[in-house]
Amino acid sequence: MILTIGSRSYSSWSMRPWLAARQTDIPIVVKSIPFRCEGTTRVLDQATQDALAVASPSSLVPVLEVNGVRIWDSLAICEFLAESFPERNLWPAHTHERAVARSVSAEMHSGFSSLRAYLPFCPKEQVDDPVDAFLPEQVRLDIRRIDDIWSECRSKFGARGRFLFGPFSIADAMFAPVAIRFSTYRIGLSNVAREYVQTILDLQATGTWIEDARSESDRIVPIDELVRDFKRHVVGFRTTELAGRTVQ
Numbered sequence: 001m002i003l004t005i006g007s008r009s010y011s012s013w014s015m016r017p018w019l020a021a022r023q024t025d026i027p028i029v030v031k032s033i034p035f036r037c038e039g040t041t042r043v044l045d046q047a048t049q050d051a052l053a054v055a056s057p058s059s060l061v062p063v064l065e066v067n068g069v070r071i072w073d074s075l076a077i078c079e080f081l082a083e084s085f086p087e088r089n090l091w092p093a094h095t096h097e098r099a100v101a102r103s104v105s106a107e108m109h110s111g112f113s114s115l116r117a118y119l120p121f122c123p124k125e126q127v128d129d130p131v132d133a134f135l136p137e138q139v140r141l142d143i144r145r146i147d148d149i150w151s152e153c154r155s156k157f158g159a160r161g162r163f164l165f166g167p168f169s170i171a172d173a174m175f176a177p178v179a180i181r182f183s184t185y186r187i188g189l190s191n192v193a194r195e196y197v198q199t200i201l202d203l204q205a206t207g208t209w210i211e212d213a214r215s216e217s218d219r220i221v222p223i224d225e226l227v228r229d230f231k232r233h234v235v236g237f238r239t240t241e242l243a244g245r246t247v248q
Contacts, residue, residue, distance in 0.1 A: 002065040003028045003077070004055045007035040008213035010220055012121035012177035014062045015209055017077040020173040022205040024088040026081055033061060040221040075109045078170045092165045097157050101164070101171040104149050108174040115142035115181070118234070123180045124214040125227035130186040134234050143187060146178060151192040162199045176200050180210075184227060 003021065005014030021028045033051045037044055044052075049059065056063040056072050063072040064080065071080050082090035092098045118139045119131075132140075153164040153171070160166030164175070179200035182189060189197065200206055226233045 001026075001028045002031060004031045004033060004061055004063045004065070006033055006061045007216055007218040008032070008209055009124050009216050009218055010035050010121055010223060011061060012116075012181075013060075013074045015121075015177050016074040016173045017062050017064065017081065018209070019176050019203075019205055020078045020081055020090060020170055022208070023168050023173070023203065024081075024085070024090060026085050026088060028064075034216070034218045035220065036218065037220050042220055042222055075105060075170075075174070078105075078173060082170060089167060090170050092157070092167075092169060097165055100153070100157070101169055104153065104164070105171050105174045107149070108178070112142045112146065112178075114138040115146075115178070119181050119185050119187075120223045120226065121177055121181060122184055122223050122227050123210045124216075125224060126184050127186055127227055127230050130188060131230045131234070132188050134231055143182075143189075146175070147190050147193040150175070150196050151190055154192050154196060164196070172200070176203075176206065180206070185230070 003018060005011060005018060008014070018028075018030065020026070033048065033055060035044060036048050052061060053059045055061065057070060058072050060072065062074060062077060063070050064077045065071075066080075071077050078090065081088070092101050114136070118135060135143075150164065157165045161168070163169065163172045165171060179197040181187075182193075182197050183201060222233070
């Protein structure tokens with residue numbers, strides 16, 4: 001199985017199925033398409049867009065190739081891994097727990113667009129000071145909702161382990177990039193959510209992803225500069241104002 005991903009420095013969607021496979025010892029070969037942008041924008045340059053179009057039917061990564069068949073979209077790939085390797089227990093065994101795990105994973109998959117727009121994935125960097133005071137209300141609402149999800153899952157289903165449903169599951173793979181975001185931007189969280197962020201950061205696989213991100217030469221200037229000086233750059237940083245295929 002070949003998993004094609006984007007830059008580890010910026011592609012949170014690539015991290016999700018990679019982490020699901022890595023954390024449960026599912027063997028995959030990883031190929032990477034570097035994200036390169038036009039000048040100092042977040043718009044992918046033509047060469048990068050062409051490479052993505054060749055690799056994936058959706059022109060997006062990640063994409064998994066198995067015996068000549070391509071499977072794209074992070075959650076679809078995770079579902080395929082769960083079906084192909086049932087012994088890895090990527091979903092909770094109990095029917096109701098599994099249903100809730102799928103619900104929160106789908107919510108992560110389809111929601112929280114404000115969080116993604118204002119707090120882009122950048123695991124190689126970290127702000128000097130917490131940014132909560134500079135965030136608009138819609139981002140704070142996203143953060144509170146995620147905090148509530150984590151706290152409720154840990155309280156109701158997490159007694160058998162350190163993760164949202166006890167043992168590691170696809171739900172954790174889906175939320176791991178958000179945990180990294182919260183660390184990158186020093187977001188204030190409840191005690192339960194803060195402990196969960198640390199659980200994700202403590203994973204060897206997470207450490208490997210971050211180390212690899214720091215070793216990449218890829219650079220998306222507006223994202224890197226945003227993290228380095230959030231207060232200065234956040235006013236003009238809106239993905240809704242950008243044209244073309246952007247990185248999120």
